[in-house]
Amino acid sequence: MNITLSINGYPTTVSESATVLDAINQSGTYISQLCKDPDMKPIGACRTCLVQIEGVRGYPASCAVPVSDGMSVWTDTPEVQAMRKGVLELTLAMFPSNGANGHKSYKELSIAADRHGITAARWKGREREAVDSSNPVFNIAMESCILCQRCVQACQDGHQFIGAIDLLGTGTQGRIGTFAERPLVESICTTCGQCLSVCPTGAIEVKTPQLNVExxxxxxxxxxxxxxxxxxxxxxxxxxxxxxxxxxxxxxxxxxxxxxxxxYTFVNHEDRLTAPLIRKDGILTEVSWDEALEYVA
Missing domain, CATH: 2.20.25.90 (ADC-like domains)
Known part of the structure; x- marks a missing residue:
């Protein structure tokens, strides 16, 4: 069953099981959503998807509010824009200075900051933990973590159910880590990289990032x-x-x-066969696929 609600005054029809955030996304309206992975249930940790709903007190997180017929949602009022901007500024305060690049290297977070006109954090954040570089493929840098818990959800609730990492500590001592706070390489991590794929800030990043992608x-x-x-x-x-x-x-x-x-590095290995070979006079000779198929027919 579908229901209709309005987003910034424009009608949008969604499934009755959808959330307000689903309706906003379906309408094509931009809203920051740092902790919500499209394939996972909402967490409501980042508070950057706050909206104003007529008849509802406060500014709820749209990812955690189910839709109802006739609901009127506003994402662009001055009040809610100021609320989201404040949350994003506090989030950016968690990061160390990144030289001339500022916040530009932080993927989804940088997009949200740009959309809200934020060029630098107004507050100084706490000093964060060192990088866990024990995994042979990727690093986890807590200094770039906003504790959105997308990586935890992907590791624990994703289709592989590994459960190698979790949210440890509370308040200012909150951090992402493993059981008994052992290095990642000593945990049950299988290096599937699901945490890497959902991280919105670059806190989890491959050791040798590839930038030249055509x-x-x-x-x-x-x-x-x-x-x-x-x-x-x-x-x-x-x-x-x-x-x-x-x-x-x-x-x-x-x-x-x-x-x-x-x-995938085997694909580029110099010893990989990239064309069929036929032995001619005792020597393997590269031939076309047509000749090879005719030869074995």
Whole structure:
């Protein structure tokens, strides 16, 4: 069953099971949403999706409010804009100075800051913990973490149910870590990289980030028979430089294992066969696919 509500005065029709945030996204209206992963249940931790709803007291987080027929939602009133801007400024205060780049390197957070006209934090945040660089593929830098818990949710509630990381401590001592606060490499982490894929700030980042990406090719992981969807990021020399999950693939639903996400360097290995070979006079000779198929027919 569908219901109709208004977003900033414009009617929007959504499923009765949708949240206000779902309706806002469906209407095409921008709103910051740092802790809500599209494939997961809402957490309501970041408080950057606050809205004003007629007849409702305060400024609720839109990700946690179910829609109702005839509801009138406002995302752009001066009051709610000021509330969200204040929350974002406090969030940015968690970060160390990043030189001339400012907040520009923090992915979804930088987009939200730009949309609200924030160029620098007005307050000084607390000193954060050191980087956990024990994992061979990616680092976890608490200095860049906003405790949105998307990584925790992906690790615990995602389709792989690993449960390697959790939110530890409370208040100003809150942090993301493992059981007994052991290094990540000593935990039950399988290096699937799901936490990496959902992090909105860059706190979880590969050790060697690839910036020279020219195109993205959607295909199927070649390792096992599950048929996981992958998106190969390719540079200007047609070399695969990174691999992303495909949330639209019905086999993997946006999930990948360590092989699918990080085990792609064999594609560029100099010993890899890229064309069929036929032995001629005792020597393996590269031939066309047509000749090879005719030879084995």
């Amino acid at each position: 195109k993205e090719v959607t295909t199927t992981c070649p390792y096992c028979g599950v048929g996981c969807g992958i998106k190969a990021q390719v540079d200007d020399t047609d070399r695969i430089v990174a691999m992303l999950d495909d949330p639209d693939n019905q086999s993997s639903i946006g999930m990948l294992c360590v092989k699918g996400r990080f085990g």
